Amino acid sequence: MINEKEIVSYIKELVTIPSPSGYTEEAIKYAAEFMEKRKVPFEITNKGALLASIKGEDDSRHRLLTAHVDTLGAMVKEIKPNGRLKLTLIGGFRWNSVEGEYCKIHTADGTIITGTILINQTSVHVYKNAGDAKRDEETMEVRVDAVVKTKAEMEAMGISVGDFVSFDPRVEVTESGFLKSRHLDDKASVGILLHIVDLISEHKIKLACTTHFLISNNEEIGYGGNSNIPEQTVEYLAVDMGAIGDGQATDEFSVSICAKDSSGPYHYRLRQYLVALAQANAIDYRVDIYPYYGSDASAAIRAGHDVVHGLIGPGIDASHAFERTHLSSLKHTANLILHYVESEMM
Structure with a gap:
């Protein structure tokens, strides 16, 4: 069901829209037009982010997934x-x-x-x-x-x-399946979330619970997704890049599940739940620790939100430089997200 070529098409369009933190209106407009075409309810927050919502089987407890459209x-x-x-x-x-x-x-x-x-x-x-x-x-x-x-x-x-x-992003897809470009952090993840919304809309996929998709716009400066969280939200999953380097488990071919970053450990039971979903569905994954990293999920915790928080994402080489990932990493990340939104809460 996952179509990595469609994900890449969204990413290529997104990375060509200039959107450094503080200058993200056009990128958010792109996401808004996407939601409008698929008749997905959304709102633009006072801070300029986009919050889309799809009703699920359980409307008493909600999930929120976020990826950020702002860049360096x-x-x-x-x-x-x-x-x-x-x-x-x-x-x-x-x-x-x-x-x-x-x-x-x-x-x-x-x-x-x-x-x-x-x-x-x-x-x-x-x-x-x-x-x-x-x-x-x-x-x-x-x-x-x-x-x-x-x-x-x-x-x-x-x-x-x-x-x-x-x-200049200089985006390119190689014959060997690599996607290289600036701003894959985090437009690769935004492209994945848009594809998930596509699949939900096209195939009438039933979600286990009401699920929100937050396209945040200030993550690179530390406060993209720490507000505008619906009060029914119980689980908060940030979808952001997996960091690759010496001593890291993350690679360009799998989905990275973060156990800890500079903000501290992510919620242990949610992490284990994501690992179990990956194992049950033959999804290639790596559990990793990112030593110099923070996410919208950790910003939400620092802001005082009482949510279970997690972080996953495609493995991105040379983060905050000229970045690269592989189509297989995009596919595994999207597969894990799809199984997650279909599954009952942990």
């Missing part, structure tokens, strides 16, 4: 005298991960101006120690694709401090 990005911090731009980061990433990346500056009047993120001493023919220079807010800049040589000329184009800057 930047904002114009300063226009330099020579017309180049200093940036300030949005989200937790390293400057070297975006060096050489194409970007877009989104001006207040809606104009989009392209550029490239570079260190201010790039040319090895001029700067002997260019490779050793520190990459930080002082040394990185945007070379704007416009004939400008001064700050005044740049301001005349409409660029100003506070303009959002988004990164």
Whole structure:
């Protein structure tokens, strides 16, 4: 039933919509139009997130699944005298991960101006120690694709401090089944949830209980899904990337089930319940711990919500850089979610 090619089609569309935290209206609009076409009731919250709801067999206790549409990005911090731009980061990433990346500056009047993120001493023919220079807010800049040589000329184009800057996703699917792109964190998971809603609508799948789908829009800055939780919600499952690296169990081919991250352990019984569902349905999974990580589910717990919380997601290589996963990971994650929403509460 799971169609990973349909999931990929949603992801490819989503990653091409610029949506750094604080600039997510178009991405949320995409999700809203999706729900409208399928006649799924939803609302847009005051914070700008989308909350869709599908009634289940049990309407007294609810589940909530969330994935976030906001991404890493930047904002114009300063226009330099020579017309180049200093940036300030949005989200937790390293400057070297975006060096050489194409970007877009989104001006207040809606104009989009392209550029490239570079260190201010790039040319090895001029700067002997260019490779050793520190990459930080002082040394990185945007070379704007416009004939400008001064700050005044740049301001005349409409660029100003506070303009959002988004990164070129460079999305590609390889013949070997890999999906590589920026912003798979967490648009891969959003694409999966949209596919699940598709399946529920198309096949008239009965849900065990009323289930909410929250497309949050501020996760990268720590508070995307900690409010707007219906009071009947008992279980809260964040669908976000699984972190890959040395010492990690997560890979690009399975669904990752998080036991603990920097916020502490996730709910033990829910984790075990998800593992049992995976085992019973031949779903390839890995249980893992993410040492430097937080999710919308952990934000909800910190905000004081009395819910059972969990975290699963596709394994994403090179998180917060140029990311990659495999279609099999998307499929296993979607399968686990589908069996979860069909199953009785633990």
